[in-house]
Amino acid sequence: MDFLWSREQDECYAQVLEQTRNMFATRPDRFWTRAQWQQCGDMHLPGLSVPERYGGKGYDALTTARIIEAFGRGCEDMGLVFSLAAHLFACVMPIVEYADEALKNRLLPDLCNGTLIGANAITEEDAGSDVFALTTRATRDGEAYILNGQKSYVSNGPVADLFIVYACTNPSYGYFGITGFVVERDTPGLIIGDPFQKISLTSTPACRVSFESCRVPIANRLAQEGQGAQVFTRSMQWERSCLFAAYLGQMERQLERSITYTKERRQFGKPLGRHQAVAHRLAAMKLRLESARLLLYRACWSFAQGKHAELDIALSKLAVSEAAIMGGLDAIHIHGSLGINSAYGIETMLRDALPSTIFSGTSEMQYDIIARELEL
Missing domain, CATH: 1.20.140.10 (Butyryl-CoA Dehydrogenase, subunit A, domain 3)
Structure with a gap:
């Protein structure tokens, strides 16, 4: 059993620790800024575990976690650290692992370089720990799905450029009736609420997100219809370990x-x-x-x-x-x-x-x- 880090891992840790200590030595009055997010992008943090062909660093889970640890140690603003990690593990990685190639090529480079911000939208009023008791519906309509419903708590929601949304496509199938989608911010019918006031991770903006006849093309579906629970479970493995x-x-x-x-x-x-x-x-x-x-x-x-x-x-x-x-x-x-x-x-x-x-x-x-x- 070897407890030693490689030279590259040690260098990455030291570099991120030093940079984040210098860049993020104080906490913001309210929310982190786009400029700070772009600084993270310049350090390649939003794409640590994304394959290099899509603009990421291609690190495995252990190396990624080590760098996130350095970020948490060096940055005084845990809200920024949380937002970045949630973006990577609950939004970017589902696209990496379950989107089609065209969607990956279109979105991942900008998600990795700090241009785009992602959010995960699954939590509902009656679907917290019972996460698959979703009432948000996605109805197939030709080459698109029509989404209706509301998510009660979406971290990064007020500033996100795209959302990973989980909706029920077949209520009678239960766990196998959930499907994941990429919903972009300018999609008609997507309604983003006002930011919440919170006692912790205060610089992470969070809000409600609603869908009113929100039309999402089938090309923005993650995996096959009914595989949303699998997509979400996999993203939680990334998040629970690395974040x-x-x-x-x-x-x-x-x-x-x-x-x-x-x-x-x-x-x-x-x-x-x-x-x-x-x-x-x-x-x-x-x-x-x-x-x-x-x-x-x-x-x-x-x-x-x-x-x-x-x-x-x-x-x-x-x-x-x-x-x-x-x-x-x-x-x-x-x-x-x-x-x-x-x-x-x-x-x-x-x-x-x-x-x-x-x-x-x-x-x-x-x-x-x-x-x-x-x-x-």
Whole structure:
């Protein structure tokens, strides 16, 4: 078992870490900007796992995750990191793996270079964890489909140039009655709502998206009719494994900041870190980080090798998200009053960690997957 990274992987990590530290050292007042997205495009981040023939870097899941980890460590704005990763794993990769060649050639180069922004539209009022209980309908009409319905929460929605939309084409088929589509922003009948106000990942714009007799050409369908559940499940494997590397980066940054603070801050005549209670809390943060990191690397390796990785990915997603929240609580406790002062950014890391146990499948759903894989 080799735990060493290749020279290229180490160089990519170091380069992205340095660049993102310099470019994204502060958080925006509201949302990230197109200019910042283009900076990510100039670093090739939106297309890390996309084959080179379509304008991407062609990295496997493990290398991609390592670079996303560097992005999460170097960038103070986790909203931007999340938006970029959601774009890549839940929007771009379904096109890579399931669109026809003409659609790939038309869209992927600009999705990789920062010109276009993608969004994933599946969540509905009554289809959250029960994700395939969709009420959005897609009715075949000649060489097109007519979409009607509403998605209740779409990250990147207010600024997206295209959406990966999942709709029911045959309600009686259940899981096999879902189909995925690429819906472009200028499509008549596509209605984009106002941005939500959120307590976490605040710079990620999100909104409702509605479809009113929205006509989508059959050429924009992903895979065959009825294979939408397969498309979505595959995208979640990418997202649950690779996106959560960003939280490893945030936890690394959080731990570094906490250690520095406890060396500089003195109480009762000695550095804060010399007090056993504080030192043990830092040790627990390190233990959770390294444990979650190993689980994530194994999940990405298994996925990249084409193995049945569902168990590894669920374990990884659960460990990383829960560790991110616990680390956020510990960091606030260590920093005391500074920890709850928004000017210092410590409490922000906790708020940004909170949705990690919800998106891409809740912690409860990961426990269900683990139990199923154990044949319980």
